[in-house]
Amino acid sequence: MIRARAGARLTARARRHLAPPLARLSTHAEDAEYVAAPQPVSALLEEEEMMREAAARFAASEVAPHVRSMDEAGVMRPEIVAGLFEHGFMGVEVDEAYGGAGSTFTSTLLVVEELARVDPAVSVMLDIHSTVVNNTFSMWGSADLKERWLPRLSTDTLGAFCLSETSSGSDAFALRTTARRDGDDYLLNGEKMWISNSAEAGVFVVFANADPSAGHRGITAFVVPRGAAGLEIGKKEDKLGIRASSTCPLRLTDVRVPAADVLGEVGQGYKYAINILNEGRIGIGAQMVGLARGALDGTLPYLHEREQFGTRIADFQGVQHQVAQAATELEAARLLVYNAARLKESGRPFIKEAAMAKLYASQTAERVASKCVELLGGVGFTKDFGVEKFYRDAKIGQIYEGTSNIQLNTIAKMISADYGR
Ligand SMILES: Cc1cc2nc3c(=O)[nH]c(=O)nc-3n(C[C@H](O)[C@H](O)[C@H](O)COP(=O)(O)OP(=O)(O)OC[C@H]3O[C@@H](n4cnc5c(N)ncnc54)[C@H](O)[C@@H]3O)c2cc1C
Numbered sequence: 565m566i567r568a569r570a571g572a573r574l575t576a577r578a579r580r581h582l583a584p585p586l587a588r589l590s591t592h593a594e595d596a597e598y599v600a601a602p603q604p605v606s607a608l609l610e611e612e613e614m615m616r617e618a619a620a621r622f623a624a625s626e627v628a629p630h631v632r633s634m635d636e637a638g639v640m641r642p643e644i645v646a647g648l649f650e651h652g653f654m655g656v657e658v659d660e661a662y663g664g665a666g667s668t669f670t671s672t673l674l675v676v677e678e679l680a681r682v683d684p685a686v687s688v689m690l691d692i693h694s695t696v697v698n699n700t701f702s703m704w705g706s707a708d709l710k711e712r713w714l715p716r717l718s719t720d721t722l723g724a725f726c727l728s729e730t731s732s733g734s735d736a737f738a739l740r741t742t743a744r745r746d747g748d749d750y751l752l753n754g755e756k757m758w759i760s761n762s763a764e765a766g767v768f769v770v771f772a773n774a775d776p777s778a779g780h781r782g783i784t785a786f787v788v789p790r791g792a793a794g795l796e797i798g799k800k801e802d803k804l805g806i807r808a809s810s811t812c813p814l815r816l817t818d819v820r821v822p823a824a825d826v827l828g829e830v831g832q833g834y835k836y837a838i839n840i841l842n843e844g845r846i847g848i849g850a851q852m853v854g855l856a857r858g859a860l861d862g863t864l865p866y867l868h869e870r871e872q873f874g875t876r877i878a879d880f881q882g883v884q885h886q887v888a889q890a891a892t893e894l895e896a897a898r899l900l901v902y903n904a905a906r907l908k909e910s911g912r913p914f915i916k917e918a919a920m921a922k923l924y925a926s927q928t929a930e931r932v933a934s935k936c937v938e939l940l941g942g943v944g945f946t947k948d949f950g951v952e953k954f955y956r957d958a959k960i961g962q963i964y965e966g967t968s969n970i971q972l973n974t975i976a977k978m979i980s981a982d983y984g985r
Contacts, residue, residue, distance in 0.1 A: 608670070615656065615671040619678035622651055623686075631683045634808035635953055638800065640689065641808075645722060645764055648690055655718025658698055662714035669695075669843070670905045673850040680854025681861065684957040685808035687851045689722070692760050695847035697723030700769055700785065700840050704828030709787060713767060721766035726756040726814060727837055733758075734970050737780035737834050741816060743772035750774065750821045752786060752794075756814040758964075762797050763810030766790045770816065771833050783834040785827035794819040805956035842915050843908060844965050845922040849901040852925035852961040856894045856932040859954040860887075863936040866943070883939060890932045897925040916978040923971040926961030933958045 608616070626647050634641060648654050656672045658664020665671070672694045680687035698717050701710060717723055732738040741754025752772050762768070768788045775782030788795060798813035828836055864887070867878040877883055900921040907914035933955040937944040944951050962968045 608674075609668065611667055612671045612674055615665075615667060616674035616678055618651070619653060619675040620681075622647065622653065623679050623682035627679065627682045627686050631950065631953070632947065634683070634685065636807075638802065638807045640685070640764060640810060642764075644686060645689070646720075648686075649718075649720050652718075653690060654693055654722075655698065655714075656694060658702065658714050658718045662710060663718040664698075664714065669846075669909050670902065673847060673901065673905055676847055676850040677854035677857070680851040681858040683808070684851055684855045684858075684954070684960075685806040687854060688806055688809050688848075688960075689761055689764075691847040691851055692725055692844070693717070693723045696725045696840050696844045697767075697769055699843065700725070700827060700836060703840070704785070704832075704836050706824070708824060709827065713787065716766070722761050722764050724759050724761040724765035724768045725840075726759050726762075726768050726770045728758045729755060730757050734967060736837065737783060739771060739773060739783065741770070741772040742776060743774040743784055743786060743821070745774070745823075746820070748823050750784075750786065750823065750826070752788070752816045752819040752821060754816050756816070758801070758811055759814055760809055760811055760964075762812040762814060763800055768795070768814070769827060770814075770819075771837060772816075774830050778831065780834045781831050783837070784830045785833040785836055786821045787825040787827055788816075788819060788821060792819050792821075804959060805953070806960055841965055842918050845918045845971070846901060846904045846908065846914075848961055848965050849897070849904070849918075849921035849925035852922075852929035852958065853894065853898050853901055855954050855958055855961070856890075856897065856925075856929045859929075859933040859936040859951055860890060860894065862949055862951045862954070863939055863944070866940055866949070870941075877939070886935055886939065890935050893928045894932060897921070897928040900924055916975055919966075919971040919974040919978075922961070922965065923968055923975070926958070926968065929958040929961055930955075 627644060630641050630644065652665050653675050655662075655664030656667050656675060657669060658666070660666040676687050676691045679690060698714070701713055701717065705713065713721075727736050727739070729739050729741065731740065739754075741752060741756065743750040743752050752770060754772060756770065759768070767790065770786045770788045771783055772786060773782040774784045794817040796815040796817070798815065801811040803811060864878070867883065867887070868876055870877050878887070900917070904914050904917040904921040907917055933951065936951050937955050940949055940951060943949055946952070966974075
């Protein structure tokens with residue numbers, strides 16, 4: 565571990581959630597919760613390690629007891645959203661001047677990973693809020709927008725990012741929502757689809773085209789508060805996985821947005837969306853790494869207890885090889901995610917690495933969760949172990965923030981660029 569440059573900057577509340585040292589190896593089932601703690605795969609700053617431990621403790625004490633009921637009801641407990649704000653996890657990277665912790669991108673990813681190990685639905689709520697919404701404000705918001713929104717986004721207001729529409733998913737810039745100038749304001753009209761956090765969000769970053777004749781060069785990002793006249797939030801989707809994370813359509817009918825609430829410059833929204841989703845993909849990679857860890861942690865103790873043919877399941881070499889394969893793929897996925905994060909933090913190119921991290925981590929999560937269900941036998945197929953939930957939750961990693969095919973397109977394009985035409 566590297567010592568923090570400016571000392572650990574965790575909030576007092578986050579400090580209270582610091583876990584005791586967890587990285588103790590054991591092969592006994594009763595010690596499984598200690599086995600679960602990962603060895604560092606790259607050097608973490610002291611403040612990052614503290615953030616990870618605080619998030620792990622919060623996930624265990626505040627989230628774990630409610631995972632199954634939230635999944636069954638398809639509802640996020642307001643207490644969990646409030647707790648994440650209260651403990652300082654919702655503004656990890658936000659500048660301290662705006663009430664955030666001013667920590668690193670990696671710190672945010674560690675929180676995402678630790679939450680996903682317990683509930684990927686809670687994890688993605690924080691991930692989209694932090695890596696996509698907060699960072700859009702931080703990077704392109706005017707001084708006024710930052711002052712008005714970042715303190716709230718750090719302390720009590722959840723954000724949503726509204727790009728997709730019914731007819732524009734992978735082809736995101738074919739969006740049809742329009743923004744017509746009307747005096748000092750814009751009037752937004754259109755429909756958005758699949759918007760995460762929309763049931764709970766207090767602010768929406770909405771992409772609309774202010775000049776359809778200019779094609780994607782008319783796309784502009786607008787800040788729309790919840791309660792804006794003409795903004796309707798539709799019925800929650802009933803989903804396969806991450807069921808507690810809300811996903812709703814939005815309808816915008818003459819939603820009036822002052823020109824001062826344009827995020828960045830008019831016509832630059834497509835660039836902001838591309839940039840922020842490149843970063844966001846590393847966050848989804850971290851979510852998938854946490855998910856795979858959660859699946860393994862939920863499986864290994866049982867394998868060390870249950871006997872068949874007079875032998876512990878974990879002692880069959882066929883099983884050991886499958887566990888070793890899963891653990892190796894998980895480690896590789898973590899390395900891809902952490903490396904992409906460090907590349908981004910150091911200002912170096914990271915787009916290809918971010919796409920690889922999301923692609924591979926989501927494939928790994930699905931494979932590992934599937935194998936875990938299988939290794940648990942019949943009980944793996946029931947809700948009691950919670951591992952079937954990880955299996956269901958894993959699939960979304962291959963769909964949102966760019967499907968696996970879209971990640972492959974990006975990786976292929978960058979390889980071709982490296983090697984010439
Ligand atoms: C639970 C959930 C939460 C979401 N949250 C948000 C959110 O908060 N904000 C937001 O804006 N959006 C959100 N989305 C939308 C998400 O980003 C899109 O669903 C995703 O980008 C895919 O778009 P689509 O569903 O329209 O699929 P399509 O684009 O129709 O793709 C269908 C299939 O075609 C393939 N395909 C498409 N184009 C190509 C190509 N060029 N080459 C090869 N294959 C291709 C895809 O890989 C996919 O397999 C969310 C979606 C879900 C399900």
